[in-house]
Amino acid sequence: MKLRLLSFIILLVSILPVMAGDGSSAQSPLTVSQALAKKNDQKSYYVSGYIVGEYRDYSNNKHFYYLAPPFDGTSAYLIADDVDEMDLSRMMPVQIKDYVDNYNLDENPQYWRKQLTVKGTLTDYFTLPGIKNLTDWIAPAEPLDDESQYWNFYETFETKKAYTPAGEQMYSGGTYTSSETCRWEFTGATYGDSSNDMKWDNAAAHLRLTQSTSGEPGYICMLDDKTDGIGYIRLWTARYKEDKGAASFGIFLSNDQGESWETVQTDIAIEKELTEYQFKIMRPGTWRIKIAKTDPSTNGINIDNIHISDYYTPSAVTATSTEATTRLWGTQGTLCFEASQPVNLRIHTLDGTLVSEQHIAGHGSLPLPAGFYLVSTPTSTVKVVVR
Structure with missing residues (x-):
């Protein structure tokens, strides 16, 4: 009987998104996955989803967008069914040009990770299935807790003069002293600002091996403590452009100033193109993080745009108007x-x-x-x- 009940619950959960609505009214909106399945049919529907970020631009066949602060205040949201969604293919850009002054995430970060319902046309937007020409807008209920207040650690590795090599050998390591976050130790790593480094803007950390073509896998780690705990860790990574083989990375934590390291996740396969990853940690206290290449190959990897939020309880601040x-x-x-x-x-x-x-x-x-x-x-x- 228990097995049959469990099977029924699994079946019910699997069909709930399909039953979410037909998009004909604000009380019966489509989910984002349902809207994506419509394949830009040029019809107008109500669609409901979480505001997971903002879309910035599409240039040189590359999507530019932010899923965590700091935000620019662009005229397009990204919405998804999952508040923690990281995959752009499961999101939809929403054109908010008529609402940008009152709802852009730069000036109104309290709307980030909250639920929004809109009515608009399903159409191509920045080469993605999107929503434009809005005719209705149902904002999240207020007052809203601003989750962006917990996201104050953002490392971009943009300043070349902040990097001090430990020696003449490129991968002998060094120290990056960030004005944004903290000091970073580079071991088997270097400052990557070449045309082959996969990066968001001007530079990224470039990890390889301690002897370039031999030795131990490279890493970067914090040399200063983060005292407000760790909630989420988000980062972008990709294989170095000229390296064709496989590569992997891992995330490690230390609460004893780097004397020992605890594995959070390891041997994560790295894609050819820049890909964003999220790790939900949710631990109070004082911590440092290490991001390491975890395979022994000579293939290089790039790490860029590291976000680390403070420890907080998301369930306490994601209540939506549906409640x-x-x-x-x-x-x-x-x-x-x-x-x-x-x-x-x-x-x-x-x-x-x-x-x-x-x-x-x-x-x-x-x-x-x-x-x-x-x-x-x-x-x-x-x-x-x-x-």
């Missing part, structure tokens, strides 16, 4: 509501001017001029767009 007993959204000339029980509603403009105060219950709508509003109940405040 509220009152659902609010804007349409053409009206504020729509769905209240499971009677509630008092206060509608303000963004500058704080009270527009209306209502007592609502059940399903209904209220006429409002086009604009942005803060709509409050006794338990939450939602920013609503009326077109």
Whole structure:
């Protein structure tokens, strides 16, 4: 009986995304995976997903985007079904040009990792299946906790003069003294700013072997403690452009100033192209990290754009408007509501001017001029767009 029940639960979980909605209304939105399956059919649907980052640009056959702070405040979100999604092929860019002043992640980072529902046309956007020409926008419920406050460690290895080689041999190692984060020890590694180094901007750490073509696998490690714990570790890596064979890397932690190292994950296969990886650690205390090449081959690897968040509890800050007993959204000339029980509603403009105060219950709508509003109940405040 237990086996049959478990099989039913697994089956139910597997079909839930398919049952999520048909995209015809804000109460029945498509998931991102459902929208992707529509293959840019040029029709308009409601789609709901987590705001996992922002899309910056597409240039020279390369996608430029950020999935963690610092953000630029571009006019395109990236949304996904999983709040921790890292795979661009499972995300959709959303054109937010009409909403960018009030919702861009640079000035409004509290919306990062929160749920958004929009209505728009499924169409090609930056060569990806995307959503454009929005006609409805249902923002996350406020007040919102800003998760970006925990993401203050961001290493880019951009400053060449910060790297001091330990000797004349390229892979003899050295020290990188970052103005952004901390000091880094390079062993079997060097500063990689050549045309063959796989990097985001000007440079990346280049790991190989301690004797270039022999010796131990190279690594970089922190020479200073991170005292606010470790939540997530995110980094980009790829094989050195000229090296054709396989390569792998691993993540290691130390809470005794580098005297000993604990393996978090090892022998992770590295792709040819720059790929972002995430490791969910969630440990309080004082730590250092080491990122190491874990295969003995002479193939080089690049490491770039390392994000390390403080220790925090994401489940406490990712509550979405779907948990509220009152659902609010804007349409053409009206504020729509769905209240499971009677509630008092206060509608303000963004500058704080009270527009209306209502007592609502059940399903209904209220006429409002086009604009942005803060709509409050006794338990939450939602920013609503009326077109």
